Amino acid sequence: MSFPIVCRTEKGDEELRSRRHGLGRDLRFVLILVDGHSPVDELAQKADGWDVKSSLRELARQGFVTLGDESPPEAGDVPAIKGRLIRIAEELLGDNAPAIVEKLRAAPDTAEGLKSAAEHCRRMVRLLIDESLAEQMEARCRALLMTL
Amino acid sequence: MGIDLPFVVTLFAIAVMAYCLWLVVKLRPTIPGGVIGKRWNTLLGLVAIFAVGYLTTPFMRAIPEEALRFIVAGIFFFGALYVLLTVKLLHRVIVELTA
Numbered sequence: 143m144s145f146p147i148v149c150r151t152e153k154g155d156e157e158l159r160s161r162r163h164g165l166g167r168d169l170r171f172v173l174i175l176v177d178g179h180s181p182v183d184e185l186a187q188k189a190d191g192w193d194v195k196s197s198l199r200e201l202a203r204q205g206f207v208t209l210g211d212e213s214p215p216e217a218g219d220v221p222a223i224k225g226r227l228i229r230i231a232e233e234l235l236g237d238n239a240p241a242i243v244e245k246l247r248a249a250p251d252t253a254e255g256l257k258s259a260a261e262h263c264r265r266m267v268r269l270l271i272d273e274s275l276a277e278q279m280e281a282r283c284r285a286l287l288m289t290l
Numbered sequence: 291m292g293i294d295l296p297f298v299v300t301l302f303a304i305a306v307m308a309y310c311l312w313l314v315v316k317l318r319p320t321i322p323g324g325v326i327g328k329r330w331n332t333l334l335g336l337v338a339i340f341a342v343g344y345l346t347t348p349f350m351r352a353i354p355e356e357a358l359r360f361i362v363a364g365i366f367f368f369g370a371l372y373v374l375l376t377v378k379l380l381h382r383v384i385v386e387l388t389a
Contacts, residue, residue, distance in 0.1 A: 238322055265386055272323045 148185070148198055149178045149285055152277040154206035165206070172197035176207050178285035205274075208281050217289040220251045227260055230282050238271045253290040260287055300347045307344045311337050325386060329379050336372045340365065 150158075154173055157163045165173065172194055175185050186194040201207045215222035228246050232239045242263045249259030260283055268276035314334045321327040343365045350358055 268324055269326050269383060269386055270321050270324045271327070273325065276324070 147179065147181055147285065148176050148202075148207050149281040150176050150207055151205055151281045154201070154281075157206060163204075163206075168192065169197050169201055169206075173201055173206055176201075178281075179288070208278050215286070215289070218253070220253060220256055220290065223286050223290060224249065224251070224256055226286050227256070227283055230279060230286075231263065234275050234279050234282070235267065235271060242266060242271075257287055257290060297348065300344075304341075304344045304347070307337070307341045311341045325382050326379065329375060332375060333372070333379075336368055336375070339368050340372070343368075 150173065153163070154176070157165050157170070158173060161170075172185070172189065172192065175188055175194070176198075180188075182195060182198060185198070186192075198207060215226060224246060228243050231242045231246060235242060245263050245266070246256075246259055249256050264276050264280050264283075267279055314330070314337050318330060318334065321330050343361060346353065346361060353361070
């Protein structure tokens with residue numbers, strides 16, 4: 143797996159709350175382990191004896207988790223976090239990314255400014271581009287924004 | 291066909307509806323999907339129906355009464371549908387923006 147950080151999507155959170163999607167016991171166990179900031183190797187250590195990597199691939203395929211970035215930027219490094227958010231938007235939104243990227247670029251280099259811009263972008267994606275992409279974007283950005 | 295006040299008002303109505311049709315088609319590429327994008331095609335279809343319906347109004351005197359009643363009823367129905375969809379869409383947008 144090329145992206146070691148994994149985040150739960152809204153569907154993943156919902157499954158933990160309600161078991162609505164009927165996830166199997168093994169996958170559910172791995173889903174519980176996903177905390178949005180632990181790398182895959184750390185998750186594998188926590189679940190000694192379980193094939194965490196395969197389970198995460200399956201969970202990602204079914205939309206319960208999303209693959210995050212290679213390594214988290216330093217806490218409080220607003221420009222680096224902004225850069226990561228822009229990369230996430232470009233990866234997820236493709237041709238529809240420019241308007242969102244522009245908003246993120248224009249965000250002030252402060253923690254509050256970036257959080258506010260990210261939230262604004264999430265709403266724009268939800269209203270104008272795609273609701274499920276908005277959820278994926280939120281899940282992938284959540285861990286980054288928590289470091290602010 | 292005499293040119294009286296109702297006729298002039300009808301022409302204005304047709305012009306405004308043609309502008310609406312042009313606007314919804316022009317804006318379509320800027321809304322690829324999402325909450326608004328999903329509803330946009332429906333709104334576009336309804337505006338197209340209105341545009342066709344409005345275009346018949348200058349010829350209403352030539353249309354049989356039964357067909358005329360049917361056209362007017364259709365315009366009323368789709369008008370109500372349009373308003374319902376627009377209000378629901380606005381509600382969703384408000385919910386999204388204030389959540």
